[in-house]
Amino acid sequence: MKETNDPSPYHLFSKWGESDSIYPKGFLGNPEVPHPTNTKFYRSWKPFLYSSGFYDFILGKESYYEFQRKLSSLAEEKFGVSLALSCMVEVNVAGGILKASKFHEPGSHFLWNAFLEQDPILILAAGVSEPGFDGKLKKLQSSVKDDKLTGIKSFITNGGEADFIFWVTKIEENYPVYFVSNPKAFDHPNIREKKIFHTDFTPQVSHLRIELNEFPVAPENLLVHNYGELGMELRLKELCSLVSLLIGKTKSLSVLHEGIYLERKLLVDWQKQFLENFKGNPTKELLLEGVPFPISPLIQEVTNHFGLKSPEDLKSIDPDWQLFLWEDHLTKYLLQKKKRNTPNELNRKS
Incomplete structure (x- = not known):
């Protein structure tokens, strides 16, 4: 097994953190103990997300694949999954709605300030x-x-x-x-x-x-006017980004467990092959071609590593693993639709 430990420019916590705190100055409250008034986590990190190009995709400056690679790097760090989740939801869902609206051009409405380096920060x-x-x-x-x-x-x-x-x-x-x-x-x-x-x-x-x-x-x-078909596209983008978060979260484990290393490498290769040729904003039809997203083998290897009976037990190790157990109605619908329309050649089910 071989993994690079080279620092990534998208490891924001290690890059921007101070010696006594991984958070920027001005972050209020104790991040270890969330409180109802502790609502500055994402806002405090937005300037660093801007400067590191995490909003370049929604602004049409880079590919969706490059955005996913940044999310993976961020998710490798402690608390990085939380920040990556906040970013990917705003870009995929809110940004996706804005991109589908009559104000689809960046800068055509003040709402686009959420993705431009403007003051005050907009979420x-x-x-x-x-x-x-x-x-x-x-x-x-x-x-x-x-x-x-x-x-x-x-x-x-x-x-x-x-x-x-x-x-x-x-x-x-x-x-x-x-x-x-x-x-x-x-x-x-x-x-x-x-x-x-x-x-x-x-x-x-x-x-x-x-x-x-x-x-x-x-x-x-x-x-x-109608969120119907758009909603499916945005959910598929969320699932694509959760694959990226899983790739990042499992990096440290991959150097400890050969099975995790091999399955993670397969998932990284699949993601690159699937997303690298996408041009511009991925459509629902293109994203559907990748369903089911093949995360289950990697999740199972992580389960084996911790000696657990089922993936559902992973949340006892770290609640963040719950992000990768997809059970909502739309996800089930997508899987059923894929099974109806696809021959039995699928050999790596999610």
Whole structure:
């Protein structure tokens, strides 16, 4: 087994950290013990993400493959998975919505400042999930009527830090997306509930649950008329990025365990072959060609390394492993669709 230990320019924590702290100056709170008011983790690192080119892909300056390689390097570091997750969700989902909107050209709307090195720093988040949603858009209840938004979003990644939320709504068979300012006050008159929370996995990342009642939304805040087909593309991009995070997270283990080393190398080779020839913004059709993304063999080798009975037990070692256990409705649908449309030549199932 052979691994390079050469420092990467995308190892931001080791590159920018101080001798007594891996965090930039100005980071508030103890990152080891997340708190509801601890909402500056992603914001504090955005200047370094800008300068290291982590937003170059969404700005059309590099390939999707290069973006994934940066995420992998970042995920090799302690707390790097948390920062990589925040970055990849904003780029893939919020950036993907903006790219599909009438403001698709970088710089054509102030929302693009989230990906440009502008002051003050801007953070975008996307709200899709609702109670009982289970990945099915037809179950959405959020709606805009008479320029007023009513609805609830239960899990908005980066929501605790976000300045604007891209809110997916429903009207008949369409799913319009509006950008909505994230009210800073918890006692805003149009807020029924607002809760910032953290999960056991990637605990530095803030999430938001929020319910609005007749919240004013201007007609010009409409970004996308129908999120339906776009949503599948953005979920596939998230899964592609989770492959990158897995490649990064398993690097240190690969020097300890031959099986992990071999399966990780196979996954790295697969990712390069799959993504390297993509030009511009990957479409849903191109991304579907890679389904199922072959992460299971590597996850199984990690499970074996720790002497565990099943991959589900990995979260007892480190909750971050939970990121790589994909069980949502859309993921199951994609796998079933691939099995229906693909012969039995697939020999490495995810």
